[in-house]
Amino acid sequence: MLKIKSVFLYFLMAMFFYGCASLNPFSTNEIEDKYFQIASKDETLFKDIMRIKVDCTKENSVGTRRVLINGAEYSSDIAIKYCLRKNLVDTNVGLKKVFLHRIVDGRKDASVFSYTKRKGKITALDSSPSLEALYYMFLKQELNSRGIMVVETQTSPYTYRLDFTFNKTDGFYDRTNQTLDGKLEAKLNISNINFNKDFNINTKQYVKNLKIRNSDEFDFFVGLLVKQAAIKTANIITKF
16 A cells, blocks of 8 residues: 555655646746646747748848738848748757757736827737747747757756846837837846856847727737847857
């Protein structure tokens, strides 16, 4: 009987640690570490953005900074989606590994956009999607597509450890002109046994001919900003 109880207890402990290992390194603030699973709404938004089609012709072989999505023209300071070719794939000797150690929403104000309602009142709008979850999914996909492995633990002292903090999101929607202008500011730290470096990750997005009918439609814009931040992060890692 005692042996059966011991086996059962061991099984429960194994399941507990497996569950903890399957969670992702998201933290709601810079003081307290918390781990969350990716919500279905964030995963759906990730998939919707990944389905964006871009022009990968010879004239536009890297990627495009302007895309038409449902009649609206999106312009950014970096390609929204890269056309991956040999020049973007990491060719360094040895497999590069990245440990996504900590992803933090460190914004003092969660408001992303301000916009003018029909009666002329300017209103602030908080972000609905999880910036941390979106960044984790976009960065993991971007690194893997470049031949860089994302690992769940610090497998060796040479593994790159990544810490990322969202500092600010800001934007304004002009209902009259149907334009949306926004930006994202963040801090990136990459380290291993040989170095410890900080980077500012700033990106922006501008949209024309955008008819916003409800607040949920802002989520797509937020997701694009996060994806651009992930692409800029991957560009930095590729250069190491």
